[in-house]
Amino acid sequence: MKVVIAGLGTVGRGLLKALSKKKSELWRAYEFSPKVVAAVKSDGAFLDENGLDPASVVSSLDGRGYEEHSAWVSGYTALEAIRDLDFDVLVEATPTNVESGEPGLSHILTALEREKDIVTSNKGPLVIAFEKLMEAARERGRILRYEATVGGAMPVFSLVEKCLRGNKITAIKGILNGTTNYILTRMTYERVPFDIALKEAQELGYAEANPSFDIEGIDAACKLVILANAIMGIRAKLSDVEIVGITRITPEAIELAREDGYLIKHVAQIEEGVLEVSLRLVDEKSPLAVGGTLNVVSVSTDLAGEFTVIGRGAGEETVSAVLNDLIDIWLERRRALAR
Amino acid sequence: MDVELEDVPGQLIKVLEPIAKGGGNIVGVVHHRNHARGSLVKVTVTFDLSEPKRLDEILSELRKRKISILRMGGERKTHAMTAILIGHVFATNIKDTIDRVMATGAAVRKVDARIKSPEEVSSVKLIIEADTEEELTRACQELKKAGREKDLFIIRS
Ligand SMILES: NC(=O)c1ccc[n+]([C@@H]2O[C@H](COP(=O)([O-])OP(=O)(O)OC[C@H]3O[C@@H](n4cnc5c(N)ncnc54)[C@H](OP(=O)(O)O)[C@@H]3O)[C@@H](O)[C@H]2O)c1
Numbered sequence: 001m002k003v004v005i006a007g008l009g010t011v012g013r014g015l016l017k018a019l020s021k022k023k024s025e026l027w028r029a030y031e032f033s034p035k036v037v038a039a040v041k042s043d044g045a046f047l048d049e050n051g052l053d054p055a056s057v058v059s060s061l062d063g064r065g066y067e068e069h070s071a072w073v074s075g076y077t078a079l080e081a082i083r084d085l086d087f088d089v090l091v092e093a094t095p096t097n098v099e100s101g102e103p104g105l106s107h108i109l110t111a112l113e114r115e116k117d118i119v120t121s122n123k124g125p126l127v128i129a130f131e132k133l134m135e136a137a138r139e140r141g142r143i144l145r146y147e148a149t150v151g152g153a154m155p156v157f158s159l160v161e162k163c164l165r166g167n168k169i170t171a172i173k174g175i176l177n178g179t180t181n182y183i184l185t186r187m188t189y190e191r192v193p194f195d196i197a198l199k200e201a202q203e204l205g206y207a208e209a210n211p212s213f214d215i216e217g218i219d220a221a222c223k224l225v226i227l228a229n230a231i232m233g234i235r236a237k238l239s240d241v242e243i244v245g246i247t248r249i250t251p252e253a254i255e256l257a258r259e260d261g262y263l264i265k266h267v268a269q270i271e272e273g274v275l276e277v278s279l280r281l282v283d284e285k286s287p288l289a290v291g292g293t294l295n296v297v298s299v300s301t302d303l304a305g306e307f308t309v310i311g312r313g314a315g316e317e318t319v320s321a322v323l324n325d326l327i328d329i330w331l332e333r334r335r336a337l338a339r
Numbered sequence: 340m341d342v343e344l345e346d347v348p349g350q351l352i353k354v355l356e357p358i359a360k361g362g363g364n365i366v367g368v369v370h371h372r373n374h375a376r377g378s379l380v381k382v383t384v385t386f387d388l389s390e391p392k393r394l395d396e397i398l399s400e401l402r403k404r405k406i407s408i409l410r411m412g413g414e415r416k417t418h419a420m421t422a423i424l425i426g427h428v429f430a431t432n433i434k435d436t437i438d439r440v441m442a443t444g445a446a447v448r449k450v451d452a453r454i455k456s457p458e459e460v461s462s463v464k465l466i467i468e469a470d471t472e473e474e475l476t477r478a479c480q481e482l483k484k485a486g487r488e489k490d491l492f493i494i495r496s
Binding site: 248249250252253255256257259260262264278279280281282283 | 421422423425451453455460461462463464466492494495496
């Protein structure tokens, strides 16, 4: 299986690392030995039609002077790779843009036109054009997987699709942004004021320099849109989500809540077709009461009742979800070939 | 407990007697004239029972007296919600805010405030109780509406 990776940040680079580190396990367990024919970033690409050595790409990126790497082609773009190279799967891990979906949207659409399978960790394209992308994939018999887009490493879509067949998903409730959960946790247990907790989150690399995407609740709302479309069949857009950020919280409110056994959490929920992201009082014994940067999703179903997944919503752990999607596609294609 | 009674004098005693005889301590009686059905009116009778076993005795006596029981609740109000209001809660007339919630039929059981200084926002916790889920939803909607008008930030359970 030949792979193009677009985006070599935490996710793209992390995937290269995992492929190098797990080379023999992946072969032993699944006879999976992917060849990365292109690894593209914003200013150029590493190219090798016979498959790059992932470890050497990672070390040249970690050190300085990746331009010296023998496979580096300056100025070569992801779109060129997707249009011109011989490959099977695109891993889309470029930055999220929820206004245009670009560059990810064009990457994915072009790859689908060329009948390639897709793994994306970038939620932008799905938030902008979920139905269009699914339709394009279906028409061409392609697989489009996106486990990493919601809840990072933790399995949500795979779990629902593979382990809850026949269930109807009736409601979803969760904490889908690690940055805001970190801030609220610090405010609750260490009595740190909001702006200090935010600064900490930025220094620890959880929050962007411009944190509004997280603290205004937009990131969580995007994930809610994907959940609604993917597992509840609700054709919601970002503008359908009632979004309230966390900036107006006070330490006194946190105190008042705790006196009655509640925590204040930034909860994303879909109930009776209504999508909402807001601060809520959550019983401290509830499964949603997770601390730090953890994410959590509670899913209500008609047959299985309610179940909850807790896990790492961001960071290099996200690679786990991307790798699983990739292996899934490999196994599915191999099964199809055997038929 | 909700019962339905003829809206004429002398009816209420028919309900209260068996409760008292059965060891019940009557805490409150509310007539819901807005829930009237012809000459029948809904009445909520709230009572404590130190020996819960005697409830059957009370109920069978009420049935003998042909009192129609609409609902039995284990607690006074069965649905509760906590809401924390952040903003200029007092300057925007907290009494009006609470009255508007109570007008939906719900009760505001507790108010707890943290005030730093008149210039800064205050944080105020309300515990709201209602008889039904619908009543609680209405109370919540009314609170949200008042919050929007008064620029209060609301965090609810
Ligand atoms: N990190 C996480 O925890 C996490 C979790 C879930 C989902 N995601 C999503 O996964 C995606 C990647 O995340 P990340 O954390 O790896 O991002 P990142 O660290 O910011 O890296 C983004 C990468 O994309 C490259 N890039 C930018 N524009 C490009 C273009 N037009 N063509 C090709 N490459 C381009 C950048 O190139 P340069 O190196 O040249 O700047 C960089 O290598 C994002 O959409 C993110 O929202 C991330």
